[in-house]
Amino acid sequence: MSNTAAPKTGAEHIDALRDGRTIILDGALVTEHVDHPAFANAVRTGAALYDFAANPANEEKMTFASPTSGRRVSRAWQLPRNYQELVQRREALDEISKSTFGWVGRTPDHVASALSAMMMSIDFFERHGPKRAAAVRDYFTWARDNDIWCGYAIVPSQIDRLPPRVPGEPADATIVDEDSEGITIKGSRQLSTGLPMAQELLIAAVRPLKPGQENVSFTAMVPLSAKGLKLISRRSYEAHSVSPFDSPLSSQYDENDSVVYFDEVKIPWERVFIHNDVEAARAQWFDTPLMAYQNYPAQIRLSNKLAFMVGLAHRMSIANGSLQMPGTQEALGQMAADANQVRAMVLAMEVSGVQYGEYFIPDSSLQYSAQVLSQQLYPKFITRFRELAGGSVLARPSSHLDLTSAASADFIERTQGSGIQSAVDRVKLFNLAWDAIGSEFASRHTQYEMFYAGPTFSSRMRNFGSFDWEAVGSQVDAFLARVPGPG
Numbered sequence: 001m002s003n004t005a006a007p008k009t010g011a012e013h014i015d016a017l018r019d020g021r022t023i024i025l026d027g028a029l030v031t032e033h034v035d036h037p038a039f040a041n042a043v044r045t046g047a048a049l050y051d052f053a054a055n056p057a058n059e060e061k062m063t064f065a066s067p068t069s070g071r072r073v074s075r076a077w078q079l080p081r082n083y084q085e086l087v088q089r090r091e092a093l094d095e096i097s098k099s100t101f102g103w104v105g106r107t108p109d110h111v112a113s114a115l116s117a118m119m120m121s122i123d124f125f126e127r128h129g130p131k132r133a134a135a136v137r138d139y140f141t142w143a144r145d146n147d148i149w150c151g152y153a154i155v156p157s158q159i160d161r162l163p164p165r166v167p168g169e170p171a172d173a174t175i176v177d178e179d180s181e182g183i184t185i186k187g188s189r190q191l192s193t194g195l196p197m198a199q200e201l202l203i204a205a206v207r208p209l210k211p212g213q214e215n216v217s218f219t220a221m222v223p224l225s226a227k228g229l230k231l232i233s234r235r236s237y238e239a240h241s242v243s244p245f246d247s248p249l250s251s252q253y254d255e256n257d258s259v260v261y262f263d264e265v266k267i268p269w270e271r272v273f274i275h276n277d278v279e280a281a282r283a284q285w286f287d288t289p290l291m292a293y294q295n296y297p298a299q300i301r302l303s304n305k306l307a308f309m310v311g312l313a314h315r316m317s318i319a320n321g322s323l324q325m326p327g328t329q330e331a332l333g334q335m336a337a338d339a340n341q342v343r344a345m346v347l348a349m350e351v352s353g354v355q356y357g358e359y360f361i362p363d364s365s366l367q368y369s370a371q372v373l374s375q376q377l378y379p380k381f382i383t384r385f386r387e388l389a390g391g392s393v394l395a396r397p398s399s400h401l402d403l404t405s406a407a408s409a410d411f412i413e414r415t416q417g418s419g420i421q422s423a424v425d426r427v428k429l430f431n432l433a434w435d436a437i438g439s440e441f442a443s444r445h446t447q448y449e450m451f452y453a454g455p456t457f458s459s460r461m462r463n464f465g466s467f468d469w470e471a472v473g474s475q476v477d478a479f480l481a482r483v484p485g486p487g
């Protein structure tokens with residue numbers, strides 16, 4: 001007899017992904033993406049997160065009993081009521097990001113955090129309308145109790161700024177019809193990450209909207225198998241990776257990004273959280289903890305990724321015989337400081353956390369500041385890593401075949417082997433380094449870290465909006481009050 005309280009497993013998750021969704025890739029409509037060479041490994045990387053949590057050795061750390069179903073579900077859904085519970089939840093989120101060494105950005109905790117922030121702000125949705133609040137409550141309960149993996153698409157395509165290709169045809173996801181059953185949307189969203197691993201999509205508008213734009217001011221959930229929904233995938237790095245040896249990150253952590261096209265997708269009212277209200281569409285992000293709380297796991301993940309990268313840079317410097325050089329140590333010292341800064345901000349957000357009704361949430365202002373700093377930090381960190389690497393990341397054999405073929409193996413051993421490392425170990429290390437800093441996968445990661453939470457200027461503006469200017473300004477006033485006047 002199956003244990004109904006046991007957490008969701010990877011096999012259950014993979015079954016749930018066999019939902020007949022449509023992904024457009026390389027000129028074809030992919031309908032069985034779970035076993036497709038472009039997505040299969042990433043799907044299994046995602047499924048492994050559920051297996052990790054379901055392992056009895058990890059179950060207590062990673063899951064808690066749903067208050068409605070009693071089933072063990074991810075702690076990502078747990079609404080913390082005090083500092084200890086916030087830390088307990090973060091320790092589970094740490095394990096999720098460490099499972100992929102921080103290389104998967106949109107693990108299920110990201111949008112679970114967005115939905116959790118909505119649930120913690122249910123009063124806000126009640127003010128918007130009791131039916132919409134009921135939709136939030138019911139959806140949250142269902143998603144939590146089934147440990148649903150959700151992605152999100154909250155930014156319109158950049159072509160939305162331009163005149164439409166066909167007059168009257170919306171570029172942004174727009175409500176084109178509504179009836180007693182729900183809304184119908186048409187148009188697209190720019191990029192959504194992780195959808196081959198996800199089951200559901202949150203659609204909302206994060207850009208500022210004006211009166212007159214009510215038809216794009218909605219927040220709703222849609223299954224990725226919804227009729228009319230198309231995921232237009234970017235190039236798959238997984239499909240183009242040569243082997244796990246040659247492309248150790250791309251081959252297993254290519255979480256995918258896709259343009260989402262809604263071809264008259266019907267969404268029932270029970271899945272609509274905000275409707276026809278430009279002010280509520282804005283306020284949900286910034287007058288509640290939603291924006292900060294959903295990006296807090298991303299800082300946890302980045303702290304673990306940077307720790308991994310610092311370790312990799314250190315190992316690489318040993319392999320290059322450069323660790324004893326003062327310049328190398330100085331560069332590593334800076335990189336370690338960068339990694340510690342991100343980690344320190346996570347811990348500071350928690351220590352400075354605040355009570356929000358019955359819940360305890362991280363400090364939003366520190367989260368916004370962390371976002372500003374980390375968006376700028378990452379590309380500089382990568383540049384420093386590349387400076388340390390020199391040519392070794394490109395002085396690698398063409399593929400793993402060179403290491404095993406009788407025609408080439410001896411030459412590779414002579415040119416790659418050193419007194420401290422075999423050729424195989426050295427090439428393995430530098431394959432990893434290149435996949436982390438220079439491959440197409442790595443380059444996409446830099447763009448991701450710079451933009452996943454919006455462009456830097458908007459992060460700075462959020463930080464401007466949340467910072468306590470009176471607290472700092474009043475100190476200046478106090479100082480000036482002590483300065484004697486000109487007479």
Ligand SMILES: Cc1cc2nc3c(=O)[nH]c(=O)nc-3n(C[C@H](O)[C@H](O)[C@H](O)COP(=O)(O)OP(=O)(O)OC[C@H]3O[C@@H](n4cnc5c(N)ncnc54)[C@H](O)[C@@H]3O)c2cc1C
Nearest residue numbers: 152153154155158190191192193447448451452454455457
């Ligand atoms: C790899 C990747 C994955 C992503 N995943 C997701 C996802 O899963 N879900 C999701 O919703 N979003 C996701 N995003 C984020 C989203 O798609 C946007 O890229 C992001 O919000 C930035 O918006 P934009 O691309 O329209 O850039 P823009 O807003 O066009 O900004 C680009 C640049 O234009 C300039 N600029 C534009 N407007 C101004 C202004 N007003 N003032 C000053 N300068 C300006 C700045 O130089 C800015 O850096 C992802 C992005 C990337 C790169």
